[in-house]
């Protein structure tokens with residue numbers, strides 16, 4: 252397929268590397284409002300537009316990858332769907348549930364494929380770890396911990412993406428969606444109750460979010476997200492008879508299954524920069540006439556947005 256990129260920042264470069272590693276998929280056009288001229292010099296074989304409408308009017312573009320900042324995802328996704336393109340949109344797909352509902356509605360109306368780029372879900376090691384956890388080999392699952400904290404100095408200015416009041420900043424949107432998703436993979440999207448504590452910065456965003464959640468069958472999760480410190484960045488799934496440890500769980504390439512003193516190490520590297528798996532999934536779905544992926548459905552995007560919304564409403568007044 253011919254891919255068009257809406258926005259071309261940090262993640263677009265990594266996504267591009269993965270796209271180039273997938274046979275048959277082609278980076279056909281980029282649209283960047285801030286950087287078109289230098290992109291055209293850097294990528295002479297790619298069409299580069301200085302506005303998004305021009306890319307969406309290009310009939311050769313079949314599928315659009317949206318990696319603008321979160322606050323623009325809804326507008327750009329809807330415009331791309333209405334222009335007749337399939338869409339893969341970066342996480343979080345929207346900044347509240349109403350936005351996701353609007354995107355779902357337009358996807359249905361246009362009959363085009365739409366998927367949130369929750370890349371973790373498509374990774375072989377992540378899927379295998381979850382399969383092993385659910386197989387019963389560590390016993391009944393009771394608890395999960397997952398922590399994603401990182402500090403990116405250049406983004407931590409008032410204008411930087413993570414703290415800018417106009418760009419939907421904050422830790423939960425940026426990295427907290429990964430711990431919430433792995434917990435949902437085990438216990439579902441709707442906890443029976445939760446307790447969230449945030450450190451809110453000067454621009455009004457959650458710089459650190461600590462969450463404790465209770466689910467049915469006496470299961471619990473302890474999750475954290477931060478954009479101001481580096482955490483151990485791992486997830487552990489605890490069963491009654493052992494646990495699974497997943498270092499760098501959102502970009503999982505290896506994990507350990509630990510039972511008593513026995514440690515089994517499993518390695519399943521991803522292709523290229525890891526985004527190849529979501530690209531392959533989108534292609535397979537489109538080739539089979541699917542309008543969404545079974546591996547991360549639009550209902551899940553909506554459930555995720557609802558949970559984020561509920562959590563934020565308790566900590567940001």
Ligand SMILES: NC(=O)c1ccc[n+]([C@@H]2O[C@H](COP(=O)([O-])OP(=O)(O)OC[C@H]3O[C@@H](n4cnc5c(N)ncnc54)[C@H](OP(=O)(O)O)[C@@H]3O)[C@@H](O)[C@H]2O)c1
Pocket residue numbers: 257258259260261262263282283284285286318319320321341342343368370412418424425
């Ligand atoms: N899946 C992953 O692993 C992953 C990793 C990082 C980020 N993400 C997601 O990808 C999205 C982009 O993240 P990023 O780190 O790539 O962001 P970024 O480099 O800061 O910005 C991406 C693009 O957004 C537009 N943009 C940035 N600041 C803007 C502003 N003040 N006003 C208008 N447009 C602005 C620009 O588009 P133009 O090029 O048109 O100027 C820019 O190239 C976010 O939603 C993030 O959650 C996903």
